[in-house]
Amino acid sequence: MDSKPASPSSSPKPSSVKPNASRLINYALPPSDLESDLVIVFDAESRSVPKEKKTAVFIEDAFRVLLSELVNAGFSFKVRGHKPGSVFIFVKASDAVVSFASYRSQIKDWLFGIRTSAPVAPVSQDKLDDNFSTAERLRLVYERLTNSEKDHGLGITPGQGDWVFVKSIFALHDPKFNVAWIERWSTKWILDDDELDIIRNTFGEKIALYFAFLQYYFARLLFPTVVGLLAFFFLPPYSPTFAIISCLWGCVFIESWKRREIELAVRWGVKGCSNLVTHRAAFIGESEREDPVTGDLVWYYPPWKRVLKEFTAIPTALAAGLILIGIQAVVFVIEIFLSEIYDGPLKQYLVFLPTALLATLVPTLTAFYNIIATGMTDWENHVTERTYDTSMTQKMFVLNFLTAYMGLFLTSYVYLPFGHLIAPNMDIITATMERFIGETASAKKFTINKFRLKQQYIYFTATAQLINFFVETLLPYIQRRAFKEAKKLQEKVTGTSEEIFKDKTEEASFLTRVRTEADFPDYVVGDDYREMVVQFGYLSLFATVWPLAPLFSFINNWVELRGDAVKICLDTKRPIPSKAETIGPWLDNLTFLTWLGSLTTSSLVSMFRASATERDCSYLVSARPWVLLSAVLLSEHAYFVARYLIGLVYDALDSTVVQKHRRLQYLNRQQTLNRSLTEGERIETLEHAEMVVTETKRDEWHASIAEAVATLQTCLVKSEADKKKD
């Protein structure tokens, strides 16, 4: 697989043999004129600008400022219509700009100890090395546009400050790559490191790390799957043996992933990149202070204020959590009532009521909480993207956790142990029911459904995963198709045409693709991590309930790997590459789940083991409280000892990859130290060369601004005309 930057002109024309996947993917390639690195959407209709300010002159000025900034930074551009009031700016960086940015980034990496080899000055400024990856190019260009001036960027931040009209900056998919990717993965059983390298070279380390994690998790699930199958056939239910093995597996998995993560970071040359700080454009400092490290004047925000603000998140999360628990508890009672007590009219329809309630109330609450959490995290005023992401992830995890596991907790620790307490009070319930519903209502004799936990668990680990796959991967595609058809139908009926702009024939199909991709949502890798962490939680918290759960997760994840690839290709914008060396906060969440698993597993085993094996058992919960308590305490302590020992073993086995990394680091420092003087001279020459290259083209580009403004004007006229029509 080539890792060269996308050079669509050399790729096969659409008319050549098309693979199957290309039926799903719009294959239109850009004409050489519109080849670009990134697309900026300039939207004059921007809602964040007050109406009275949105005069044609004001908009045009903002547009000119943007284009001049681009030109002065050495970018070339082409402008085409998007929709009334909005244009696309196709931005392309010259190879000189990219190679210089790359050299600067290499020096920075080297200074921060991320690179093991000394920075290599490009041989020629006009042409990039053939090994230069698409992801690297995209990342550098994106950073050049969006980084703050301090981080050597233009500071273009969509929707903020001077850039209110910039709606988004996005990268276009490479259809040739996407088709090949889907084709390859749908025929391959096992994805090796080369596959991960290909993803890394196209989408960057952050996305590649997710696929690496999912692949690793999938492969490691084989062990509990086999043990689970054996336990299902040969061990009694709630077997302590299976419980212990599955808890230990969780710890080993996390420790070995930490190792794997480091190896991948070394392989991809990003080890230590978390130390590279990119400042958030939205950060607002309170006062200017001298940085104790660099000595520069920097904007400063007192950390204690941030910590105080972060503390206020606790009562908020608690409140949201309590509301969620309340919803779940009420729905739970309704469900028990309808399925196990109520026997009146409309029963066959009413049983769906609890599911319907949960399906509407929980997402509403989550969406509402998401808005509050985002607001609070913004308010915390984080300096870097990384701390911002971590803070946001942890806030959302509280609610995800409760949504996912609350139902199972209620069954395990409320319904099953205490259900028998309501049985004697049944007469009152029946009487009340008859008073409200009438004589036709008749209550069944209430008995505790002792299979309830298992039924619920099977639903979550088997049925729900299937539904999720449909909702995540197929539904957005089907929705979009349906929407498109409906639009076509509407156009037929009303007689208006979708064609707003008269595109040049050679550009038409490509521009249609760009317009579609511009409407795609961003790919959020956190959503995919969350899905997997929640699944891991089902296994580590409740695996003892049903030993076949790992098998279903194993199968699901084989499909998930491919499904997520398809999702990126079909349903989302192309992710902008960025560096990552760890799965970060998710690792903490996984560890938390294994700890909690040691508590739930031991308590479930001691509570339900006897009643599950003996057929007639009047009490479902067989363990006495002190037995239960000591089992839980013992298990928790055993968990910490086991984790410590496993960590010790992994530390003792020094990885060869990491050793090699240290060796290379040492050698290269030595070499570069000797060369450092001459290197300094080369940097200066290079900087000069960059200036010369961009200077010659700048005049040419200034001329094209006029043409671009004309395109914008037609768009504005169109949008005015549209408004008048309305």
Ligand SMILES: [Ca+2]
């Ligand atoms: Ca997924």
